Amino acid sequence: MEELAIKTTTKQQVMTGSQAVVHxxxxxxxxxxxxxxxxAIMPVYDALYDVxxxxxxxxxxxxxxxxxxxQGYARATGKVGVCLATSGPGATNLITGIADAQIDxxxxxxxxxxxxxxxxxxxxxxxxxxxxxxMPVTKWNFQVTKAEEIPYALAKAFYIARTGRPGPVxxxxxxxxxxxxxxxxxxxxxGMRSYVPTPQLDLEKVKEAAVLINAAKKPLVLFxxxxxxxxxxxxxxxxxxxxxxxxxxxxxxxxALDSDHNLNVGMLGMHGNYAPNKLxxxxxxxxxxxxxxxxxVTGDLSRYAKQAKVIHLEIDPAEVNKNVKTDVAVLxxxxxxxxxxxxxxxxxxxxxxxAKFRNLEKEEFDEVVKDDLNPTTELMxxxxxxxxxxxxxxxKNIIVTDVGQHQMVACRYAKFKQTRSxxxxxxSGTMGFCLPAAIGAKMGRPDAQVIGIIxxxxxxxxxxxxxxxxxxxxxxxxxxxxxxxxxMVRQWQELFFEKRYASTTMVNPDFQTIVNGYGIKxxxxxxxxxxxxxxxxxxxxxxSYFLEVMVGKENNVFxxxxxxxxxxDIRLK
Amino acid sequence: xxxxxxxISVFTEDVVGILNRVSIIFTRxxxxxxxxxxxxxxxxxxxxxxxxxxxxxxxxKKVVGQLEKQVEVVKAVFHPDDETVHQEIALYKVKTGVLAxxxxxxxxxxxxxxxxxxxxxxxxxxxxxGHKEETQQLFDDLKPFGILEFVxxxxxxxxxxxKTLSSIVEQLEGLVKN
Numbered sequence: 001m002e003e004l005a006i007k008t009t010t011k012q013q014v015m016t017g018s019q020a021v022v023h024x025x026x027x028x029x030x031x032x033x034x035x036x037x038x039x040a041i042m043p044v045y046d047a048l049y050d051v052x053x054x055x056x057x058x059x060x061x062x063x064x065x066x067x068x069x070x071q072g073y074a075r076a077t078g079k080v081g082v083c084l085a086t087s088g089p090g091a092t093n094l095i096t097g098i099a100d101a102q103i104d105x106x107x108x109x110x111x112x113x114x115x116x117x118x119x120x121x122x123x124x125x126x127x128x129x130x131x132x133x134x135m136p137v138t139k140w141n142f143q144v145t146k147a148e149e150i151p152y153a154l155a156k157a158f159y160i161a162r163t164g165r166p167g168p169v170x171x172x173x174x175x176x177x178x179x180x181x182x183x184x185x186x187x188x189x190x191g192m193r194s195y196v197p198t199p200q201l202d203l204e205k206v207k208e209a210a211v212l213i214n215a216a217k218k219p220l221v222l223f224x225x226x227x228x229x230x231x232x233x234x235x236x237x238x239x240x241x242x243x244x245x246x247x248x249x250x251x252x253x254x255x256a257l258d259s260d261h262n263l264n265v266g267m268l269g270m271h272g273n274y275a276p277n278k279l280x281x282x283x284x285x286x287x288x289x290x291x292x293x294x295x296x297v298t299g300d301l302s303r304y305a306k307q308a309k310v311i312h313l314e315i316d317p318a319e320v321n322k323n324v325k326t327d328v329a330v331l332x333x334x335x336x337x338x339x340x341x342x343x344x345x346x347x348x349x350x351x352x353x354x355a356k357f358r359n360l361e362k363e364e365f366d367e368v369v370k371d372d373l374n375p376t377t378e379l380m381x382x383x384x385x386x387x388x389x390x391x392x393x394x395x396k397n398i399i400v401t402d403v404g405q406h407q408m409v410a411c412r413y414a415k416f417k418q419t420r421s422x423x424x425x426x427x428s429g430t431m432g433f434c435l436p437a438a439i440g441a442k443m444g445r446p447d448a449q450v451i452g453i454i455x456x457x458x459x460x461x462x463x464x465x466x467x468x469x470x471x472x473x474x475x476x477x478x479x480x481x482x483x484x485x486x487x488m489v490r491q492w493q494e495l496f497f498e499k500r501y502a503s504t505t506m507v508n509p510d511f512q513t514i515v516n517g518y519g520i521k522x523x524x525x526x527x528x529x530x531x532x533x534x535x536x537x538x539x540x541x542x543x544s545y546f547l548e549v550m551v552g553k554e555n556n557v558f559x560x561x562x563x564x565x566x567x568x569d570i571r572l573k
Numbered sequence: 574x575x576x577x578x579x580x581i582s583v584f585t586e587d588v589v590g591i592l593n594r595v596s597i598i599f600t601r602x603x604x605x606x607x608x609x610x611x612x613x614x615x616x617x618x619x620x621x622x623x624x625x626x627x628x629x630x631x632x633x634k635k636v637v638g639q640l641e642k643q644v645e646v647v648k649a650v651f652h653p654d655d656e657t658v659h660q661e662i663a664l665y666k667v668k669t670g671v672l673a674x675x676x677x678x679x680x681x682x683x684x685x686x687x688x689x690x691x692x693x694x695x696x697x698x699x700x701x702x703g704h705k706e707e708t709q710q711l712f713d714d715l716k717p718f719g720i721l722e723f724v725x726x727x728x729x730x731x732x733x734x735x736k737t738l739s740s741i742v743e744q745l746e747g748l749v750k751n
Contacts, residue, residue: 131590136597140644143589160644191749193742194586194647318638 006158006188013185017147018043018178021111022051024154027186030082032073032443034058034066038086039126041113043178045084058443058472061464063090065436067097068462071106072440075423076398076448078231080107080161081440087114088126091172092133096430098168099137103427104252105225107166109157110134116176117145130172139167147180151187159189164197165316166229198315199331201340208328209311210344212285213243218353220276220283220308221245222268222297225252225426226290226315232335233257233419236289239338243348246357248276250291251411255421259395259414265357269297270561271408274368274570275360277561280305281568282356289313290334293323294427303566313337367572368558373413379552380528382406382481386413388535389451389479397449398423398441402434402458405487408557410453432461435478439468442476449477449539456482456508466518469544477538478520480548483555484508491556496563515546522546574629578607579651580659580730581637583622584614584738586645595622595646598639604628608661610727616738619647623659625728648741652732659730663708664690665699665715666722672697678718685711696721 007027015023021044025033035057037045048057060066063085070081081101085094091112101108115124131143140160144153150173157169191197213219227236233256240247240257246265247257257264266273268280280286286308291297298304301323312319312326313334320329330337372383386409389397395415400423401407407424416422423441425433438452459480469476486504493501515522521541525534531549538545561570585591592611599606607625614621626633633651640649669692671678682689687701701711708725 132593135590135593136601141590192586192644193745193749195644196745196748316642318635318642320638322635322638 008187012183014181015184016043016047016178017150017173017180017182018047020147020150020182020184021154021173021178022047022055023184024151024186025082026051026054028080028154028158030055030080032056032058033082033084034060034069034073034440035084036060036063036066036086036090038090038113040087040115040175041084041090043175044111044113044173057084058468060436061467062462063093064096064432065462065465065468067094067101067108067110068430068433068436069440069443069465069468070108071097071101071433072400072423072437073444074106074108075437076420076441076450077444078420079444080109080158082109082111084111085113086126087112087130088128090126091130092128094170095133095137098134098170100425100428100430100433101168102137102139104425105166105229106168107161108168109154109161110168110170112170112172113178114143114172114174117174118176120174130170134170137168138170141170141172144171144173144177147177147182150177150182151184152189155187155189159191160195164195198333199317201332201336202330203340205328205330206337206340207344209287209330209341212309212311212328213245213287213341214346214348216285217350218282218284219243219245219287219350220279220285221247221287221289222250222291223247223253223256223289224250224291226313226334227253227256228420230290230315230334232290232333232338235335235338235342237261239342239345242342243345244350244354245287246276246350246354248273250294250297250426251422251424252426253291254411255416255419259416266361267412269294270299271412271557271559273361273412274364274559274572275357277559277567277570278360279356281307281566283308285309285311287311287313289338290315292319295323298323299561299565299567299569303568313341364559364572372409377552379555380525380531380549381555382409382551383413384528385479385481385531385535385549385551386410386453388532389539390415392532392536393449393539397421397451398445400424400434400438400441400450400452402452402454403429403431404455404458405483405491405555405557406453406455406481431458434458435462436465436468438476438478439465439474442474443472451477451479453479453481455487456480456484456506456511457486459511460508463514466515466520469520470518473543475543477541477544478546479538480511480546481551482508482511482548483551483553485553487555488557490554494554494556511546511548520544520546522548524548524550526550574631576627576629578625578627578654579630579633580654580657580728581624581626581633581640581649581651582730582732583624583640583649584647585620585622586647587613587618587620588645591620591645592622594643595624595640598636599624599626602632602636604632604636608727610729614738616742619738619742623728623730647745648738650732652730656733657730658733659704659728660702661705661708661726661728662700662702663712663723663725665701665712665720666696667699667715667718667720669693669695669697671718678715681711681714685714687711
């Protein structure tokens with residue numbers, strides 16, 4: 001979690017509401033925001049002009065881009081992402097990103113301009129009920145109609161966004177409130193009776209969980225983003241190492257544990273690894289840490305881990321028993337819960353049980369992985385591209401993905417040695433997420449090698465953000481895996497819709513020409529013999545780089561759990 | 574699991590939009606709200622929503638979990654009918670002539686213990702409080718005589734378990750101070 005260096009301003013200063021917005025952001029320790037100006041937010045932009053040295057504004061090319069960039073920034077840094085937009089269409093364009101942040105627990109503060117308060121409800125120009133529209137997809141939202149409400153509303157917004165299970169909040173500020181003056185004083189928000197961010201740890205539950213783990217012969221740990229959000233990577237590692245617990249991840253939890261750790265047994269879910277999915281229905285104790293049993297992870301719930309006792313370490317009480325019935329729920333922050341639990345569990349070894357994972361891994365390697373990474377076909381695979389990136393980098397990259405086949409391939413094959421290194425749209429599956437999210441991640445972590453992995457479909461959903469890369473000289477690497485298809489949908493059409501390829505063929509423009517126009521170095525690889533050199537060149541290149549790889553049009557992602565099937569019905573082909 | 578009637582009590586801060594936050598939780602799951610009543614609780618500044626739905630216990634638990642998760646919801650609880658004492662109020666507008674004619678209508682009003690709220694030359698307003706079935710029975714009995722207008726409130730309910738709202742609020746406020 002970010003350092004809480006929120007400043008309390010001591011002296012009251014008279015200023016306008018719009019100045020209060022920017023000074024509140026500065027007091028919160030924010031130095032970078034993403035947004036797009038327009039009529040109803042112009043006073044705030046005017047105030048930004050005076051504080052450019054302290055608060056950088058990144059002009060994205062679309063408000064959706066601003067939200068995804070803020071998400072990428074938040075996910076890479078652990079800080080709150082901030083975006084700014086005008087009323088009406090500016091505000092509604094934020095919704096896709098806000099919904100994505102809500103389901104993926106990403107802390108965002110979105111500030112929107114609104115028509116003057118006397119015009120509310122009159123269908124004024126660029127008026128839209130953004131409070132009503134954003135309510136189902138925000139953790140909290142609030143409309144400011146008086147300048148004096150601004151510092152308190154923003155302090156509360158940041159507090160709610162970052163604490164407990166993080167999420168997006170929206171503060172809508174009428175134009176007259178931006179113009180009005182107030183006596184500005186900023187105080188960090190201290191909490192409220194109706195909101196308990198982190199439940200108190202119940203040691204009795206921890207004991208019950210420890211008893212189950214100590215008796216387990218075939219334990220399996222499932223971990224999600226909760227480990228990352230609680231900064232509990234060390235505690236998690238100590239926990240699984242002490243009792244020798246095989247651990248599988250959701251894509252939101254990926255990179256919390258090193259890829260090559262011997263207890264890392266791979267990816268859960270629909271296109272995850274063979275072993276953890278199969279053995280979910282064989283384990284005797286299932287220990288879920290900071291994950292929410294998404295349907296893409298569980299498959300058919302009526303045939304999901306019915307033989308196992310289930311322990312759920314979770315910060316959000318509403319997630320317990322939501323999808324999977326839990327025998328012991330340990331509510332709290334994963335860092336605290338894991339520390340307490342590790343103390344009570346016995347050192348243990350599960351050699352035979354782990355051997356089962358290794359055997360199934362070998363089966364998957366022979367049937368799937370081998371051909372993905374070292375294909376014998378003429379056409380290139382997405383897997384071999386990921387393999388080359390692993391091979392020629394220090395594996396400390398931040399990998400950002402879009403949504404679809406390449407996302408599954410990237411998650412399956414990218415190797416990680418550092419936490420917070422995989423940024424993807426998990427719950428929402430938002431195509432177009434990657435390009436702006438990669439920009440935000442790079443801006444938050446300029447020291448890191450940030451590589452966006454995108455399909456040709458998703459690339460064109462937010463392609464306009466190339467303009468942001470151009471303007472701000474963002475040294476982000478973009479890999480487009482081009483199969484001239486909406487690959488994942490095509491795969492489903494092949495498998496479940498009798499090969500009726502309705503509207504999944506993409507006739508693409510020349511991406512090289514387009515990207516060149518934005519002054520970004522580009523390369524297109526059409527033959528395998530050119531791939532390795534191109535990947536090396538991309539990784540070594542100082543500035544932004546666009547690598548387009550033409551991959552097999554009809555490659556499918558396996559393993560796969562078909563919709564409605566059980567995890568143990570996972571298919572290798 | 575079998576569907577049953579449940580009363581959900583939601584205690585919220587007094588803020589604009591909270592009704593919407595509460596209601597979209599039902600909308601999203603396509604749960605029909607049978608009745609809703611809202612007013613300030615025994616604690617100033619905390620509002621109480623009484624919501625009646627027919628659902629499985631499993632689903633009600635999840636809904637209440639989602640309600641309580643809302644930042645400005647102080648507490649949400651649910652009870653089956655036998656754990657609440659509940660009432661609804663209904664008003665009936667009938668022609669005064671019907672009651673004055675000395676016929677059955679007057680007997681019906683008596684037997685239901687309905688109150689006369691207002692008598693005008695043309696119409697009389699009756700009031701009956703009780704469970705929905707009781708107010709409905711009076712409606713059905715009066716129907717042959719002609720009902721000019723009818724309205725029934727949402728259910729209000731007091732829960733039988735003894736934990737008080739003030740003790741819950743005290744505990745929550747303690748957490749903030751820490």
